[in-house]
Amino acid sequence: MDPENEKMEETTAITAEDAAEEAAKVTAAEYEETEEAEEAAEPMAPPLFTVNTVLCAELQMEASKAVSPKATKYVGYGAFVLAALGLVLMIYRCFAEGGTSNIVLTVFLAVLMAFLVYSSLTGPKKAIARWEQNMHRSFGTSELHLCTEFYDRALAQTVAEDNSLMTEGYSAITQMKETEHLILLKHSSTQWYFLAKEGFQGGAAEVEKFRAFIVQKIGG
Numbered sequence: 001m002d003p004e005n006e007k008m009e010e011t012t013a014i015t016a017e018d019a020a021e022e023a024a025k026v027t028a029a030e031y032e033e034t035e036e037a038e039e040a041a042e043p044m045a046p047p048l049f050t051v052n053t054v055l056c057a058e059l060q061m062e063a064s065k066a067v068s069p070k071a072t073k074y075v076g077y078g079a080f081v082l083a084a085l086g087l088v089l090m091i092y093r094c095f096a097e098g099g100t101s102n103i104v105l106t107v108f109l110a111v112l113m114a115f116l117v118y119s120s121l122t123g124p125k126k127a128i129a130r131w132e133q134n135m136h137r138s139f140g141t142s143e144l145h146l147c148t149e150f151y152d153r154a155l156a157q158t159v160a161e162d163n164s165l166m167t168e169g170y171s172a173i174t175q176m177k178e179t180e181h182l183i184l185l186k187h188s189s190t191q192w193y194f195l196a197k198e199g200f201q202g203g204a205a206e207v208e209k210f211r212a213f214i215v216q217k218i219g220g
Contacts, residue, residue, distance in 0.1 A: 051199045053199045057135075063182055090105050146158070146194065
């Protein structure tokens with residue numbers, strides 16, 4: 001056989017083999033894309049619980065009171081009691097002993113008590129105003145609309161104002177607290193998920209089911 005013909009046949013055979021390999025790669029890639037598309041098209045399992053929460057300043061304040069350390073409250077009460085006792089004692093000494101130093105200390109304690117009372121009365125209102133200002137600055141509204149969905153292995157919370165989505169596995173939830181209107185789920189040292197009790201789609205009966213569900217998931 002002519003050597004040139006042999007060489008041509010060999011080249012043709014190699015080209016055909018390469019073409020077959022490329023065709024196999026294309027077929028495999030098309031199969032993977034089709035498989036991924038089919039998986040994406042499969043319907044997602046519906047959530048076990050859905051909670052719609054309208055978070056306003058009043059609910060934020062309610063939650064803050066529930067999650068703030070008890071030691072902070074006790075320190076405030078203790079300071080007020082000590083100031084009151086000191087004021088009574090100094091008033092007695094002013095009448096009993098007289099003297100300018102007693103009057104100065106009495107005035108100081110009276111001012112301190114007035115400040116503590118003023119702070120306790122106006123503090124919550126100022127906190128609400130600051131929260132609303134932050135919401136207006138960040139979202140242009142005084143309320144946040146949250147939709148929290150609970151699945152078998154994780155939860156997902158959407159903020160309607162900016163369409164942001166946060167997902168969390170139940171292993172990251174470390175604590176649950178309740179207030180009059182809220183269920184709170186702690187997922188970091190300073191952050192909580194807010195769930196309005198009236199926002200459960202199934203009503204009060206659904207809230208009871210959810211308590212049992214979340215306690216099971218986070219271990220009490």
